[in-house]
Amino acid sequence: MAGEDKPEYWRWPESRWTNPDLDWKAGDIITAGVDVGSVSSQAAIMVDGQLFAYSNMRTGSNSPDSAVNAMDWALKDTGMTLDDINYVVGTGYGRVNVPFSNRAITEIACHARGGNFMYGPTVRTILDMGGQDCKAIRCDGRGKVEEFLMNDKCAAGTGRGMEVFADLLSVPIQDVGEMSLDIDEEPNPVSSTCVVFAKTEATGLLREGWPKEKVLAAYCSAMAHRVVTLLERLGVEEDFAITGGIAKNRGVVKRLEDELGITTLEPRYDTQIAGAVGAALFAEALVKKQRKQAGG
Amino acid sequence: MAITAGIDAGAKNTKVVILREDVVVGRGTNPTGFALSEAVEKAFVLALEEAGITRDQVDRIVATGAGRKAVHLAQGNVTEVTADARGANRLMPSARTVIDVGAEEGRGISIDERGVLVDSAVNEKCAAGAGAFTEAMARALEIPLEDIGELSLQSTKSIDMNAQCTVFAESELVTLVHSNTATADIARSVHDAISSRITSMVRRVGLEPEVMLIGGVGYNVGFKKSLEEDLGMKVTVPEYPEYVTALGAAIIAKEQLGGA
Amino acid sequence: MRANYGYTDGSGEWYITIDTNKCDGCRACEEVCPEGCFAIEVDDYDDEVAMVTEDQRKKIKYSCGPCKPVGKEHVEPCHEACPHGAIEHSW
Numbered sequence: 001m002a003g004e005d006k007p008e009y010w011r012w013p014e015s016r017w018t019n020p021d022l023d024w025k026a027g028d029i030i031t032a033g034v035d036v037g038s039v040s041s042q043a044a045i046m047v048d049g050q051l052f053a054y055s056n057m058r059t060g061s062n063s064p065d066s067a068v069n070a071m072d073w074a075l076k077d078t079g080m081t082l083d084d085i086n087y088v089v090g091t092g093y094g095r096v097n098v099p100f101s102n103r104a105i106t107e108i109a110c111h112a113r114g115g116n117f118m119y120g121p122t123v124r125t126i127l128d129m130g131g132q133d134c135k136a137i138r139c140d141g142r143g144k145v146e147e148f149l150m151n152d153k154c155a156a157g158t159g160r161g162m163e164v165f166a167d168l169l170s171v172p173i174q175d176v177g178e179m180s181l182d183i184d185e186e187p188n189p190v191s192s193t194c195v196v197f198a199k200t201e202a203t204g205l206l207r208e209g210w211p212k213e214k215v216l217a218a219y220c221s222a223m224a225h226r227v228v229t230l231l232e233r234l235g236v237e238e239d240f241a242i243t244g245g246i247a248k249n250r251g252v253v254k255r256l257e258d259e260l261g262i263t264t265l266e267p268r269y270d271t272q273i274a275g276a277v278g279a280a281l282f283a284e285a286l287v288k289k290q291r292k293q294a295g296g
Numbered sequence: 297m298a299i300t301a302g303i304d305a306g307a308k309n310t311k312v313v314i315l316r317e318d319v320v321v322g323r324g325t326n327p328t329g330f331a332l333s334e335a336v337e338k339a340f341v342l343a344l345e346e347a348g349i350t351r352d353q354v355d356r357i358v359a360t361g362a363g364r365k366a367v368h369l370a371q372g373n374v375t376e377v378t379a380d381a382r383g384a385n386r387l388m389p390s391a392r393t394v395i396d397v398g399a400e401e402g403r404g405i406s407i408d409e410r411g412v413l414v415d416s417a418v419n420e421k422c423a424a425g426a427g428a429f430t431e432a433m434a435r436a437l438e439i440p441l442e443d444i445g446e447l448s449l450q451s452t453k454s455i456d457m458n459a460q461c462t463v464f465a466e467s468e469l470v471t472l473v474h475s476n477t478a479t480a481d482i483a484r485s486v487h488d489a490i491s492s493r494i495t496s497m498v499r500r501v502g503l504e505p506e507v508m509l510i511g512g513v514g515y516n517v518g519f520k521k522s523l524e525e526d527l528g529m530k531v532t533v534p535e536y537p538e539y540v541t542a543l544g545a546a547i548i549a550k551e552q553l554g555g556a
Numbered sequence: 557m558r559a560n561y562g563y564t565d566g567s568g569e570w571y572i573t574i575d576t577n578k579c580d581g582c583r584a585c586e587e588v589c590p591e592g593c594f595a596i597e598v599d600d601y602d603d604e605v606a607m608v609t610e611d612q613r614k615k616i617k618y619s620c621g622p623c624k625p626v627g628k629e630h631v632e633p634c635h636e637a638c639p640h641g642a643i644e645h646s647w
Contacts, residue, residue: 109600132464144601149560149571153614154422155463156566164463194566196423196432196462197400204330230564233571233646282600415626421566460614461565496618500626 010163010173012040012245015270016055016073024052024080029287031087032074033110033279034067034101036094039131039159040245041066043074044114044276045085049284051117053078056272063094071100087287089279093132093152105282107275108137108148114278115241116143119265124237127227128274129246131159136230138237143278147234154194157226159245161195162252165219168199169212180216180251187214189222198222216251224255231260239265247271298553299349300356302379302545303336303370305363308399308427309512310335312343313542314354315550318386322347323539332363340369358549360541362400374548376541377405377416383544384508385411387534392504395523395531396541397494397513399427404498415501423462425493427513433486436466437479448483448518455485465489483518491522498527507531510540557599561608562616562646570617571646572634576605578642588637591619606642620645 024030027047035042037059044054055073059066067090075081082100090098091110098104107128115126121141128135133152139145155161166173187210192198202215210218223246242264246252248271257263269277297317304311306328314322324342326335344351359367360379367373376396384394385407394405402419419425423432434441455477459465465486472482507529513519514537524531534540562571572593581604585594593612598604612619623632624645634643 105600145557147558147560149562150613151563153563154461154565157564160463192421192566193564194422194462196428197421197566207330226564229569233560233569417626419567424565425567458611458614493615493618496621500621500624502625 007170009166009170012173014055014057016053016076017270018053018078019051022047022050022052024078024084029284030080030085031089031280031283031287032071032085033089033091033114033276033281033283034071034098035092035107035110035273035275035279036063036067036070036090036098037092037130037132037275040272041070041092041094042273042276043067043070044273044280045074045080046277046280046284049281051269051277054270054273054276056270059094063097064099066094067098067100087283089283089286091275091279102283103286105279108135108150109145110275110278110282111135111243112137112139112145112278113143113281114274114276115139115243116141117277117281118243118267118269118274119239119241122239123241123265125231125234125240126274127231127240127242129158129227129242129244129252131245134158134227134230136234138234149230149233151230156193156195156198157223157230161198161223162246162249164195164199165202165216168202169215171212171216174248176216177220177249177251177253179213180220181254182213183217186221187218189225190218191222193222193226220249220251221255224252224259227256228259236260236262238262241265241267243271243274245272298550299354300358300546300549300553301340301343301354302542302547302549303340303357303359303361303367304376304379304539304542304545305332305336305359305361305367306398307362307401309538310339310361310363311539311542312336312339313539313546314343314347314349315543315546316347320543322349323536325538328363332366333368336367336369356549356553358545358552360545372549372552374545376401377403377413379541379544379548380405380510381407381413381544382411382547383540383542384510386543386547387540388506388508388532390506391508391532393498393501393507395494395498395507395509397427397509397511397519399431399512402426402494402497404494404501406501406504417497417500419493419497424460424465424490425497427511429462429465429490430486430513430516430519432462432466433469436469437473437482439479442515444483444486445516445518447480448487449521450480451478451484453481454488455481457485457489484522487516487518487522491519491526494523495526503527503529505529509533510537512538514538559607560646561613563614567617569646572608572616572620573644573646574606574608575642576603578640579605580640581605582639584637584639585634585643588633590622590633593619594634
């Protein structure tokens with residue numbers, strides 16, 4: 001294939017974390033959530049409702065292996081093994097292909113529950129901007145979904161659309177946000193929603209002599225605007241949080257905040273783990289339910 | 297003898313047709329690119345040369361297409377659907393359904409026996425519903441766009457393409473290539489995918505025979521075949537399918553001169 | 557729960573909204589839809605409700621096209637069939 005030597009501008013950094021203050025061996029209920037998305041996969045491990053460890057990595061060529069890899073990386077150096085975990089819930093696009101899971105739950109329900117944990121019970125609107133989809137969720141104080149919409153049909157407003165632009169402009173994807181803010185004056189957004197047409201438009205702008213920063217600004221603001229129209233279908237109720245990979249892109253987040261006139265909650269964890277955390281919480285509730293049924 | 301011109305300023309190519317009375321005497325085309333006026337000028341000059349006339353001899357010019365309002369040479373402009381209807385009717389008076397698939401837009405149009413527009417539906421602003429989809433897929437397959445139609449005719453089995461977005465379909469196609477799926481079968485699935493989207497759009501305006509396919513995609517025999525299967529009906533492609541919209545604009549220019 | 561199935565793309569907003577609080581899983585929508593857009597399934601909160609099938613979610617603009625003719629008065633069969641008015645289209 002052509003272009004093998006080309007740098008991979010779309011590559012984003014993977015991450016993992018372990019809670020140093022938590023002695024898992026003293027725990028009672030240990031559960032895990034595994035979110036296998038089309039672009040990234042995460043595993044989150046909870047001990048009695050507290051976050052113990054997580055991993056966030058790129059999805060490989062097949063879902064089962066990606067689930068195993070994410071889980072292994074989260075468990076690494078913790079002394080814990082898969083056998084120590086009472087219950088595993090799979091979620092995300094590849095949720096039915098998590099080999100060691102006890103149940104699959106949709107990413108919508110898991111994101112709402114995970115968002116409630118990560119950002120606190122005041123969160124009412126969660127926007128998840130993932131690699132190949134975009135979800136807007138309105139939830140109650142317990143993290144139960146009240147309304148949702150999910151867009152996985154169209155690449156606009158997803159990480160994938162951003163990858164196309166990172167590639168077009170030869171800018172590493174994690175630098176896109178900051179670069180797009182390095183401008184003197186905010187340009188008009190790219191007028192096409194469709195990524196294919198937006199790319200044509202951007203090519204024209206570059207030919208006119210626009211610097212990369214300005215083209216990125218025009219695209220980030222188009223993406224923000226597009227997501228606002230999604231949110232408007234639901235109605236944005238505060239508090240508001242953004243999860244997923246694009247939550248790390250200040251260029252999109254800031255423009256989104258400006259257009260909505262509200263600020264987003266500050267993330268305390270990697271923004272990509274909400275689905276996995278929610279899945280682990282569902283798992284915990286399911287263990288408690290099982291015990292209750294067995295006991296009484 | 298009235299001489300008129302129709303200029304179709306499309307998203308990808310600009311097309312010009314020159315009519316002397318009711319006969320086409322000149323055609324010209326040039327990529328629209330990022331400089332519309334330049335493209336219009338070049339295509340117009342080509343058409344004038346073929347007609348063997350000077351620009352002063354042209355009595356009236358009507359523009360159409362996405363960039364129609366920016367065509368300063370023209371004295372008037374009409375929408376693409378109106379131009380499509382008139383152009384298709386001239387070439388085939390029995391046409392009741394006109395399907396125009398251009399680079400960035402797909403249109404389904406129902407017309408009456410006089411070439412008057414009855415209803416229309418458009419796939420716009422999304423590459424998956426237009427010729428841009430086929431173009432992107434040909435690029436991903438690393439074959440010339442002109443070849444993808446013929447290639448798909450050699451297909452022995454149909455494969456379903458799940459992605460509805462051009463960007464996602466590119467990745468799906470790469471996966472198919474890596475799993476050693478025959479290129480001809482992939483090409484067919486590309487045409488089946490775009491054809492199913494065009495078909496449902498056409499059904500919204502009511503499908504009546506005869507059906508005429510115009511626009512640059514008319515040259516694509518693979519798409520035509522998929523479309524005929526989906527519609528369950530014969531589809532006629534005229535000679536020079538990409539010029540039909542410009543032809544319609546030239547006919548309208550003549551009508552506007554009066555004394556028709 | 558208000559479940560919006562569908563998408564927004566360059567061409568517009570294309571959603572079928574199902575209000576699962578109104579839906580009792582009677583299957584009327586499933587039976588009447590000529591394109592097989594609906595299915596009754598158990599959701600994440602263990603309720604048996606109507607949802608738009610996975611493969612239709614990315615193409616409902618096209619799937620619903622035949623029931624929404626241009627320039628003619630129409631009522632979508634699924635809206636008419638639902639005894640609780642739980643189904644809406646965004647366009």
